[in-house]
Amino acid sequence: MSESIIVTRFAPSPTGHLHVGGARTALLNWAYARGHGGKFLLRIEDTDQTRSTAAAERAILDDLKWLGLDWDNADDEPRQSQRLDLYNDHMRRLLEADRAYEDDGAVRFRMPDHDVVVVDQVLGEVRVPAGQTEDFVIRKRDGFPTYHFAVVVDDADMGVTHVIRGQEHLSNAPKHVALQQALGLPTPVYAHIPLIFNPDGSKMSKRDKAKTARAAALQSDLKARGLPSPGLNDALGDFLDKKTDDLDIALAIAAELNLQLPEIDVSDFQKSGYFPAVLCNYLALLGWNPGGDVEKFDNAFLCERFDFNRVGKKNAKFDREKLLAFNGDAIREMSVSDFATAWRNWCADYRRDFYDQFDEAAFVKLAEAYHQRTRVFSEACDMAKFFVEDFDGYDDKAVKKNLLKNDGEGLNALRQFRDELAALDPFDGAAAHELIKSFCERTGIGMGKVAQPLRIAVSGSAVTPPIDLTLDLLGRDTTLGRVDRCLEVYAADA
C-alpha cells in the first residue's frame, strides 16, 4: 500500500532567498503530490555550513507559505546538518565494500565501470558511458557529506518517489543513480524541468540584479560621484569591473539612480505587489502548459492537471510583461472594493506612507481611480505618489500645452479660478467639481481650460484620476498650496 503513495520533496539550501526557479520547483512538486493524493515534504539542505543561515531558512519557508504551499512534515523539517549519523552509516557501508575511498581527508565515491542510465520523464533516457564521470567527493574534509551523497541518502530515507527539479541538476542525476545502486537504494522517478531564461537569451539568475545595476552605473556619472556609503564605495570599482556581484552594492546603485532592479526572488515579487496566485500560475507555465488555449488557472487546477507529458524540453522564457499583464487582469477581475482592501493590506507591509495617510474609505476612492490602470500594487503607488508626497517637477510638455499656450490662457484661468476655490466651504471633490462647472458657465471658459491647469498644478502632470476624486483625496490645504505655488512658478512666463 505505502509503495503506491507518491512522495515528492523540495530541498532548498538556506543560503539565500527563494528565487523564481526554486519557487517553480517547489510549486510543481507540491502540485504533483497534491494531485496524486501523495505527500509533499520539505528538507533543508544546510551542509554548506559557512553559507547556510537560520534567517535564510525562515525566509524561504515564509515565501513558500506566501505562495500558498504547504508540506506534510511542517512540524519537523529535516535538516541535513542534524543527520550526520545517518550519512556516516551509509558512508561506512560504501567504504567497507570498497565503493568509496579516503582521499586527502575527504571520501570519494568510486564510479562503476559500467554505463549509468538515467530515465527522465521529460528528456527520456540519458546514458553516461563508463569512465566518463570521475570519482567524486561524497564526504568533505570537515566531515559533512556533499550534496550528492546527502541527497541520495535523504531521498531514500524520506521515501521520496519522484524528484522534480531544474535541468541544471541533470548532470548530477547519473552520480545519484550510481550512488543509489551502490547503496542498494531505490531510484526515484526523475523529471528535470527546463531552465528559465531572460527574454534576452541569458540565463535568469540572481546575478541579474548586479548586471542591471552595473549597466546603469556605467551609463551614469556614478563612478565620478561615488556611493554615499564609504564601505560600499570602496568596492564600487571592483563591482563595475565585474570582480564582484555584491548585492548590497547593486542595491546602493539602484537607490542612487532610482533604478528598479529585476525581480528574481519571491520576496521581490511580493514587494512589487504581485498576487501569489498569479505568480504561481505564471511559474507553472514556465516549461509546462495544460494544453488547449488555457493559460489562466489556479493552483487547484494545476494540482489536477500537472503531469510530465506536457513539460517542455526547451528553455522557458521569463516574460515580465506577460506576468504583469496576468496580474493586471486579476485586478480587473476583482471588485473595486476588493482591490482597495488588497492594496491597502499590501501597503501596510510595503508602503506605510500610503497606509498611514489614507483610511479604508480613502483607499476605496484610490482604488476606483486606479482599478483600470494598475498591474501591480507598486505601480498603483507610483501613479498615485503625488497624493502622499510632493512631486518633483512639472511635465514641460503639459505645461506648455495647458498653461502657457495662447499667452498663458490656462494659467490665467487657473488664477481666476483659484480665489473661488479658496472660498469653497466645505471643501470636497464633488463641490469643487460643481464649482468648476459653474465657473465655466459664468466665464465662458471651457472645462478643460480649468481642469487641465488644475491637474498640472496639483500633480505636475495632466494625467490624474477624475478631478473630483483627485481634489477629494488631496484635501483643501494641499490643493490650494500647490495651486498657489504653480501660479508663482509660472508668474513670469504668462
Ligand code: GLU
Ligand atoms: N539543494 C539543492 C538545490 O537547492 C536540491 C537539488 C535537488 O533537488 O536535488 O538546488
